[in-house]
Amino acid sequence: MTDATVAQNLKVACSNCNLRELCLPVGFSPDDIDRLDEIVKNRRRVKQGDSLFNDGDPFTSLYAIRTGFFKTSVTTDDGREQVTGFQMAGEIVGLDGIVNEQHSCHAVALEDAEVCVMPFANVESLSREFPVLQRNVHKIMSREIVRENEVMMLLGNMRSEERIAAFLLNLVQRLHTRGFSKTELVLRMSREEIGSYLGMKIETVSRTFSKFSDLGIIEIKQRFVHIKDADALKKICNPQVC
Amino acid sequence: MTDATVAQNLKVACSNCNLRELCLPVGFSPDDIDRLDEIVKNRRRVKQGDSLFNDGDPFTSLYAIRTGFFKTSVTTDDGREQVTGFQMAGEIVGLDGIVNEQHSCHAVALEDAEVCVMPFANVESLSREFPVLQRNVHKIMSREIVRENEVMMLLGNMRSEERIAAFLLNLVQRLHTRGFSKTELVLRMSREEIGSYLGMKIETVSRTFSKFSDLGIIEIKQRFVHIKDADALKKICNPQVC
């Protein structure tokens, strides 16, 4: 269950990156694939708890996560934090910075992480050259918009049990795509961060986990979760099926 | 307060569109500006209550709103609707469709509307040719991501009075950008749609409006709103100032 399987020794090159199919387009011609390596300037390590970027930082680059786990969040003037997402290997952060040429959210590593730094100027110039890359960039941004639409549904329409169920299913599904278990996961974030993301207080998060545990739907011990009855979780998300 | 001032007789051409500075990049060279007109294939009228596109429709185009007012929404399997945004002249809808080549939300006209149909293939090919247009497309998508981050803050962290206050300020600010009043507006959406967007029930929306009215912050008669004390609304959004 560690990410050690993903973290391997690789030079800074997309062409032989094991995450390429997650963060870059498929169908690149063999002749052009070397050009793709220009997109990444360098790698950057971020220690657990450190920021990749902060609200207000000038925007220069997008970041592709190689290893580790991030949260992004926005903050109000009066200090309230809203976690806007959790990102794992193969996902892209930093898109918020494009519009005003400065970031409007924070990105913090929830475990030691490594990212590929992609200067946005490189992304744009290569995109003009390679339509398949251009399309990929557009898809990544569109995917983020669609994801946020789903979160709005979660926050606006669902009750706390539905939110937690949807959250767990989403996490485990994404981990499964990356070769991890379909039924077991380790939460990289605190209850507080889960609550912030899902619009609930830490106590409500805890109570909901306990309830699912009592019902035999999950086993939970600290940050380790075993999903014993995924169908039950799905039913909680889609109550009309009952 | 009608949109008649905005709706004028114009041929299908961005180069002389009075909304150009809202939806297209500035700084286009005079030589190239005619090429820009290629981006719009045609115009399309959408009657009040009709869909511009539906969840599941194949994605072909982005739409720039010329006149009228739209809502976008997503729906769960069990029929719950979450309004994800309200869009007015100069704003772009359809970005959700890029990632899966089909739309994942509905766009419905809340009043008779006209949109410029921009086939996405045109957008992409012209973007490769004109970096300033490419940058503009990226900014539009990034802006939408940032906007949704703000909505997540609204839904996840704010109480109902704050949501309504933020909603009114946001609407009137956008209308003001378009030459309308800073203090008066007509709500194009029902209480139900406001509630769906803000994650509250219709009764709570209504009560909150009534409360603001009783406090002398706004005057409200059906869908007409007069903001009498914008500072009070701002204070409600940012309680730390008190």
Add this chain to the structure above:
DNA sequence: CGTGGCCTTGAATAACCTCAATTAAGGTGG
């Protein structure tokens, strides 16, 4: 072995929702 951070649990409270009744507005047909 003690300390601090994170998590859990309980009881009381507040916010919002549900249900129900009433009022207001807009549209239709006589």
Add this chain to the structure above:
DNA sequence: CCACCTTAATTGAGGTTATTCAAGGCCACG
């Protein structure tokens, strides 16, 4: 033009959900 009908919005009373406040437990770490 008015009466009627339908839909939208408001208001009240009571219930539910989630929050707040408070106490205690569990680990990890020095």
